Amino acid sequence: MFAEFLQYLFSGLTSGAIYALAGLGFAIIYNASNVINFAQGEFIMIGGMTTATLAAAGTPLWLAVALALVVAMLVGMALERLAIEPARDADVVTIVIITIGASIFLRGAAQVIWDKEFHSLPAFSGEVPISLGGATLMPQSLWVIGVSALAIALLWWFFNRTLFGKAMLATSHNRLAAQLVGIGVKRVLLASFALSALLGAVAGAVVTPITFTSYESGIMLGLKGFSAAVLGGLGSGLGAVVGGLIVGLVEALASGYLSSAYKDAIAFIIILFVLFFMPSGLFGRRGTDRV
Amino acid sequence: MTLFRARTGGLLLLAAIIALVPLGLGNGYFYDVAVNAMLAAIVCIGLNLLIGYGGQISLGHAGFFALGAYGSAILTGRFELAPLAALTLSAAAVGLAAFVLGRPILRLKGHYLAMATLGIGIIIHIVLKTESGLTGGPDGLALGDFTVLGLTVSGERDWYWVAGGVLLLSVWLSLNLIDSPLGRALRAVHGSEAGAEAAGIDSSGTKVLVFVISAMFASVAGSLFAHKNGFITPDIGSFFHSVELVTMVVLGGMASTFGALVGAVILTLLPQMLASFEQYEAMILGAIMMGTMIFLPKGLLPTLIGLIRRGRGTR
Amino acid sequence: MLLELSGLSSHYGRIPALKGIDIEIAEGELVALVGGNGAGKTTLLRCLSGVQPVSGGTIRFDGADITAMPPDQRVGLGIGQSPEGRQVFGPMSVEDNLRLGAYRRHGPDVAHDLERMYDLFPILRQKRREAAGTLSGGQQQMLAIARALMSAPRLLLLDEPSMGLAPLLVAEIFAIVQSLKAAGTTIFLVEQNAYAALKIADRGYVLETGSVVLADRGDRLLADERVREAYLGL
Amino acid sequence: ADPIRIGSFLSVTGPASFLGEPEKKTLELYVERANRDGGVLGRPIELIIYDDGGAGEKAATFAKRLADSDKVDVLIGGTTTGTTMAAVPMAERAKVPLISLAAGIPIIDPVKSWVFKVPHTDRMAAEKVILDMKKRGIAKIALISEDAGFGKSGHDQTVAVARENGIEIVADEVYSAKDPDVTAQLTKIKNSPGVQAVFNFGAGQGPAIVTRNFRQLGMTVPLYQSHGVASKDYIRLAGEAAEGVRLPAAGLVVAAQLAATDPQKPVVTAFKSEYEKTFKSEVSTFAGHPYDALQIVLAAINRAGSTDKAKVRDEIEKTSGYVGTAGMVSMSPTDHMGLSPSAFHMVEVRKGDWVLLD
Amino acid sequence: MSLLRIENLSKEFGGVHAIEDLSFSVDSGTIHSIIGPNGAGKTTLFNLMTGVYAPSAGRVLFQGKPVTGCKPFELAALGMSRTFQNLQIFFNMTALENVMVGHHLHLDRRLIPSLLTLPSLRRRDRAARDVCAGLMEFVGLSRYLDADAAQMPYGALKRLEIARALAARPRLLLLDEPAAGLNATESREIDEVIKRIAASGVTVVLVEHDMKMVMGISDHILALDYGRKLAEGTPAEVRANPEVIAAYLGVQA
Numbered sequence A: 001m002f003a004e005f006l007q008y009l010f011s012g013l014t015s016g017a018i019y020a021l022a023g024l025g026f027a028i029i030y031n032a033s034n035v036i037n038f039a040q041g042e043f044i045m046i047g048g049m050t051t052a053t054l055a056a057a058g059t060p061l062w063l064a065v066a067l068a069l070v071v072a073m074l075v076g077m078a079l080e081r082l083a084i085e086p087a088r089d090a091d092v093v094t095i096v097i098i099t100i101g102a103s104i105f106l107r108g109a110a111q112v113i114w115d116k117e118f119h120s121l122p123a124f125s126g127e128v129p130i131s132l133g134g135a136t137l138m139p140q141s142l143w144v145i146g147v148s149a150l151a152i153a154l155l156w157w158f159f160n161r162t163l164f165g166k167a168m169l170a171t172s173h174n175r176l177a178a179q180l181v182g183i184g185v186k187r188v189l190l191a192s193f194a195l196s197a198l199l200g201a202v203a204g205a206v207v208t209p210i211t212f213t214s215y216e217s218g219i220m221l222g223l224k225g226f227s228a229a230v231l232g233g234l235g236s237g238l239g240a241v242v243g244g245l246i247v248g249l250v251e252a253l254a255s256g257y258l259s260s261a262y263k264d265a266i267a268f269i270i271i272l273f274v275l276f277f278m279p280s281g282l283f284g285r286r287g288t289d290r291v
Numbered sequence B: 001m002t003l004f005r006a007r008t009g010g011l012l013l014l015a016a017i018i019a020l021v022p023l024g025l026g027n028g029y030f031y032d033v034a035v036n037a038m039l040a041a042i043v044c045i046g047l048n049l050l051i052g053y054g055g056q057i058s059l060g061h062a063g064f065f066a067l068g069a070y071g072s073a074i075l076t077g078r079f080e081l082a083p084l085a086a087l088t089l090s091a092a093a094v095g096l097a098a099f100v101l102g103r104p105i106l107r108l109k110g111h112y113l114a115m116a117t118l119g120i121g122i123i124i125h126i127v128l129k130t131e132s133g134l135t136g137g138p139d140g141l142a143l144g145d146f147t148v149l150g151l152t153v154s155g156e157r158d159w160y161w162v163a164g165g166v167l168l169l170s171v172w173l174s175l176n177l178i179d180s181p182l183g184r185a186l187r188a189v190h191g192s193e194a195g196a197e198a199a200g201i202d203s204s205g206t207k208v209l210v211f212v213i214s215a216m217f218a219s220v221a222g223s224l225f226a227h228k229n230g231f232i233t234p235d236i237g238s239f240f241h242s243v244e245l246v247t248m249v250v251l252g253g254m255a256s257t258f259g260a261l262v263g264a265v266i267l268t269l270l271p272q273m274l275a276s277f278e279q280y281e282a283m284i285l286g287a288i289m290m291g292t293m294i295f296l297p298k299g300l301l302p303t304l305i306g307l308i309r310r311g312r313g314t315r
Numbered sequence C: 001m002l003l004e005l006s007g008l009s010s011h012y013g014r015i016p017a018l019k020g021i022d023i024e025i026a027e028g029e030l031v032a033l034v035g036g037n038g039a040g041k042t043t044l045l046r047c048l049s050g051v052q053p054v055s056g057g058t059i060r061f062d063g064a065d066i067t068a069m070p071p072d073q074r075v076g077l078g079i080g081q082s083p084e085g086r087q088v089f090g091p092m093s094v095e096d097n098l099r100l101g102a103y104r105r106h107g108p109d110v111a112h113d114l115e116r117m118y119d120l121f122p123i124l125r126q127k128r129r130e131a132a133g134t135l136s137g138g139q140q141q142m143l144a145i146a147r148a149l150m151s152a153p154r155l156l157l158l159d160e161p162s163m164g165l166a167p168l169l170v171a172e173i174f175a176i177v178q179s180l181k182a183a184g185t186t187i188f189l190v191e192q193n194a195y196a197a198l199k200i201a202d203r204g205y206v207l208e209t210g211s212v213v214l215a216d217r218g219d220r221l222l223a224d225e226r227v228r229e230a231y232l233g234l
Numbered sequence D: 001a002d003p004i005r006i007g008s009f010l011s012v013t014g015p016a017s018f019l020g021e022p023e024k025k026t027l028e029l030y031v032e033r034a035n036r037d038g039g040v041l042g043r044p045i046e047l048i049i050y051d052d053g054g055a056g057e058k059a060a061t062f063a064k065r066l067a068d069s070d071k072v073d074v075l076i077g078g079t080t081t082g083t084t085m086a087a088v089p090m091a092e093r094a095k096v097p098l099i100s101l102a103a104g105i106p107i108i109d110p111v112k113s114w115v116f117k118v119p120h121t122d123r124m125a126a127e128k129v130i131l132d133m134k135k136r137g138i139a140k141i142a143l144i145s146e147d148a149g150f151g152k153s154g155h156d157q158t159v160a161v162a163r164e165n166g167i168e169i170v171a172d173e174v175y176s177a178k179d180p181d182v183t184a185q186l187t188k189i190k191n192s193p194g195v196q197a198v199f200n201f202g203a204g205q206g207p208a209i210v211t212r213n214f215r216q217l218g219m220t221v222p223l224y225q226s227h228g229v230a231s232k233d234y235i236r237l238a239g240e241a242a243e244g245v246r247l248p249a250a251g252l253v254v255a256a257q258l259a260a261t262d263p264q265k266p267v268v269t270a271f272k273s274e275y276e277k278t279f280k281s282e283v284s285t286f287a288g289h290p291y292d293a294l295q296i297v298l299a300a301i302n303r304a305g306s307t308d309k310a311k312v313r314d315e316i317e318k319t320s321g322y323v324g325t326a327g328m329v330s331m332s333p334t335d336h337m338g339l340s341p342s343a344f345h346m347v348e349v350r351k352g353d354w355v356l357l358d
Numbered sequence E: 001m002s003l004l005r006i007e008n009l010s011k012e013f014g015g016v017h018a019i020e021d022l023s024f025s026v027d028s029g030t031i032h033s034i035i036g037p038n039g040a041g042k043t044t045l046f047n048l049m050t051g052v053y054a055p056s057a058g059r060v061l062f063q064g065k066p067v068t069g070c071k072p073f074e075l076a077a078l079g080m081s082r083t084f085q086n087l088q089i090f091f092n093m094t095a096l097e098n099v100m101v102g103h104h105l106h107l108d109r110r111l112i113p114s115l116l117t118l119p120s121l122r123r124r125d126r127a128a129r130d131v132c133a134g135l136m137e138f139v140g141l142s143r144y145l146d147a148d149a150a151q152m153p154y155g156a157l158k159r160l161e162i163a164r165a166l167a168a169r170p171r172l173l174l175l176d177e178p179a180a181g182l183n184a185t186e187s188r189e190i191d192e193v194i195k196r197i198a199a200s201g202v203t204v205v206l207v208e209h210d211m212k213m214v215m216g217i218s219d220h221i222l223a224l225d226y227g228r229k230l231a232e233g234t235p236a237e238v239r240a241n242p243e244v245i246a247a248y249l250g251v252q253a
């Protein structure tokens, strides 16, 4: 019985850590610009596809990953410069539509540049399952969990301990005031897109051995990442990770104990329920606007 | 006064366009696309009340559209209700559901609200996909023609006039509402909830009201769409369809009833025009979406009207 | 001249808000700008900081043309502003707000200045960990001023610094402005409390619907009939 | 001469692109071949393809467009049951013959006068698997399927076939196409008492993930897949874990291993080598469907001697003894598919390749 | 008779006592000012009285009835109207529309007539337009009649809030720093406006740091410090109170 429960936990952790990584990318851009970047999933896809195709062509894994990071970062920065920056004064919804347009565009481009096939990568540390209390866990899941943990730590440090990180937050809260204190808001926004694209690419590389990748794999990751980020509280790195893990665990436990057909629905019901009681998610900033 | 004139003028112009367009419609396919555009416009006009005027986002409206469609299909098919009764009953049920869900959900703001509505849309989609005993599952469900007062609406030409009529009615209702004290209250809630409350406006009640209205618009359009197509699949309730609807509203121009209409027409036509670009279709569509929003951030219609006004020198 | 504006104009859409402003401020001067609601005072300060597009004329700072310079670089040159409406970073702590005021500065001086701000406004020390958005209106105003001071500006732009402050603090603010001037900071002060502003100012400008209509020494403006009637309520 | 127009709406992108993409390639390839060989009735063939992205409502509009605007003589398409069914009312109303490439039984049952289909039904695949299980003495099985169209209808057919054959389904789980991990569902199956085999109905990357998670959990009972994975991609993605997996596949996939006496052998060998030579990628079961559809249509037009839609429809219905990639086809007014049940072969994955079992 | 009574009211924000055990009452038809240092709790008090915040303890009585726990819009319907220190302008509307929103409670708000635009509704709305335009003139905003609120300077927005609050035809009007951002001459105009409002029978509660205004027009003043009552009385009494001088006024006022 316990082994079964443990197995559900592991399954949930694996999916959850993937969602968490996706959610973290949302958090970064949100922190700098209050924008939800619906193309975040596409960064993950680009990271995964680039790594997978390069690796398949014989490039050593580390080099493939490094190149994928570069590619994703360039795409992220181009997106910011060409599409987000010119519309900086627009409504938030307008910018959301731009990012949706960007995700459609990038998906279309990936389909032209690559193909419609699924691509895979060998697991980084082999495929021998680790047995624990009667349940098994794949080493690659540990990679995903480890990368998420590292990413939260780095992001926490960045946003709470570095002036540049705080400048990013300041830019999202009040662009005008940020300019008045001397923050180069264009640089900040560019950096936030570069950073989240980078994180997306890392995510793409580590999850591909588990989920495979294809030109369309960004859709689901984007959606789940968004859910994770919102559930955890927008802008909070820890929140995105906790949110991702909760979504993953709820899905796994719901499949195990309730109904696998309704596992996604159950996950969304839980999210709705949490939001009813905590309208800014688990770790989101509480409203500080006074009248 | 000027508002009133612009309103009547707009309605007359729309009626004229609806009356004249068939002259240029070569065959059934064009009629069909026109009907699709008009039905989408009806949803968008309702959604625009919520998004453009009320300042609330919904990424789940395709769910209400689908509930209307499936409501009609199931009530006419399984329970053998008259199509008009099924449509009305579905819209009422959707309105009720929106009312019940609206209270807790509309307390949420911005992206949190987007998430909650998205969740509701997805849950509806999952139920439609899973409960195949009732809905036919992923493979869909067939339904019969629409009949009113013994007249059968069949074929895209009939549908054109029905959809056109309902569209005109929707536009008229929407313009009336916006132009009323209630509509002003709605916009005030968008501007500042605290300010609106201080003026005696029940902000959450107002938001719920417009949420219910917009859901019912979607439901009616869904019912009509289902009868028009004769067959529906759960795809109409998908997240993508919800996003498409919001995009139509924003693209056409938020807080503009005619803008929502224009957005719906354009985004219905665009994929048809791009269909022959094959694998470049997605790239072109994405680029057009981005480009429009970058260069016309207020949306197509408001920007165009602004340009025309400027050209004429009136402010 | 530290700051020279010549023929400066600015528009909101097609509506002009500033119509050819000529203003000069010498290093170390304290200059007041008065004008009624909608005269364009805020617009002018926004132009100086680079957050409002200029449609004509030039801004020279310390001899260099900065008309097209992006706002962050102007802060680097030493132009700091306490804006209208306070504009604090609401969800961030008071201390983070102050630290960000010194975003372009580095070194140990920053910590020292932070202490100085806390000494000037003890309530900010008390609330250093609170989110700036929860402060009272007047407390936020103090924070906005202190944040501007944190950039150690050569030219300080103050947009209605006394707004919402209790009488004791209003006096305090004007004392601070005077001591800053004494320490060599050049100050451009927009104030509705025209009496107090002109009293401490070396020179003053009167702005009406986007144009400078009067420019003179502070004391002379205080004695000017038009000023007394329109701005001093006398 | 006036071209013969063939219109097609396929799910080239979207969740069913693993079906639609090879279908499109095949259609283009063989229309070009037919034209090179002089067309039909001395007229060239013009092919118009639209991508419906897997959405039924788009398919309906495109079907209408093909019929009304492009004035095609015959429709090939509907990659999925949903897209086909959404287009059926249009085809019936416009009176254009439609040949579907989807598996769902509702397409041809009840029979609709203008609608035909070429692929095997899911039921045949399910029967093949269930019979194989029965042969091995398996009585209790677990079912895991994808929640989208292909998996869902396969699931429903399997449940029915299992009941008829006295096989008990002791666990019945579902996953979504893009789930990163299905160990939770498989754990539940693993812990269901008495499971003697697991049958996965799905396509795309899902079955590969199921296969890998299955091995990862150390499950040792036989694993069956559906014909949805009958392409080398599956083996490539699932890797080692695919060893020993059994599934029903069209002769096409194992063309070289077919008995020399098999009447399908020449057809599928030629098709397979042609396809793989042109596109440099492994052929899948689904690539064959449009080939069959096209051959049946062209033959019917030939026999009708014109593109008169009613005549073509009648001729399609009279198709008899056509040997295609899916098997032998003989249609009738009551059977608009006409496939012999022997169309599927049982294969097993051994050393990274398909091995024909029967 | 007192229009508004505050009884033992307290409000805490995570340890900070913004208002602590405060009691006082406001008589009908008077101008009642509340002064105190920054952070004394004046705005918080407004928020408690108008239902924006729920008190931690104590209660508010309006027209003799307890209204603690009522929502802001319910209190507005009872005749309470206010302006905000942190402006709550509808920037998506014109100035006139902002004021017309203030008049909302006196218009036809039913859904069906709105959807059908019944003529009676139109007529009332048009009449309201004239009333509201008159109010804008009253507060000195006639030049902004057609302006979008987003185009108005700060000082004009403060007046716009007053006009909007007046449009509700309140019995009790709460003004939070109406003169902030106005110069001395403009402040005197607002003095006049407030006096005329009071003369028309509306009770006014005023929070303001402009002592000239407060001392000049108030019937009664309440001085707060750290959320507690520091002093209360006529302007002359409060002005002379040494504690008020020490905490708030400074040597001269």
Ligand SMILES: Nc1ncnc2c1ncn2[C@@H]1O[C@H](COP(=O)(O)OP(=O)(O)OP(=O)(O)O)[C@@H](O)[C@H]1O
Residues within 6 Å of the ligand: C012, C013, C015, C016, C017, C035, C036, C037, C038, C039, C040, C041, C042, C043, C044, C084, E150, E151, E152, E153, E154, E155, E156, E181
């Ligand atoms: N965002 C805007 N869009 C359009 N016009 C504007 C905008 N902001 C200000 N204006 C106009 O520009 C002019 C100058 O405004 P500004 O805010 O500079 O005045 P101000 O002197 O600072 O007034 P106040 O004392 O009220 O702060 C005004 O007529 C105002 O209506």
Ligand SMILES: Nc1ncnc2c1ncn2[C@@H]1O[C@H](COP(=O)(O)OP(=O)(O)OP(=O)(O)O)[C@@H](O)[C@H]1O
Residues within 6 Å of the ligand: A290, C134, C135, C136, C137, C138, C139, C164, E013, E016, E017, E018, E036, E037, E038, E039, E040, E041, E042, E043, E044, E045, E085
């Ligand atoms: N939402 C809140 N969260 C935390 N603290 C708050 C909140 N609202 C008010 N406070 C605190 O309560 C105290 C009183 O604030 P309030 O705004 O009522 O002061 P005030 O008297 O209006 O001051 P001012 O004259 O500066 O406007 C302040 O110390 C403030 O920081």
Ligand SMILES: [Mg+2]
Residues within 6 Å of the ligand: C041, C042, C043, C084, E153, E154
């Ligand atoms: Mg100003």
Ligand SMILES: [Mg+2]
Residues within 6 Å of the ligand: C136, C137, C138, E042, E043, E044, E085
């Ligand atoms: Mg206050």
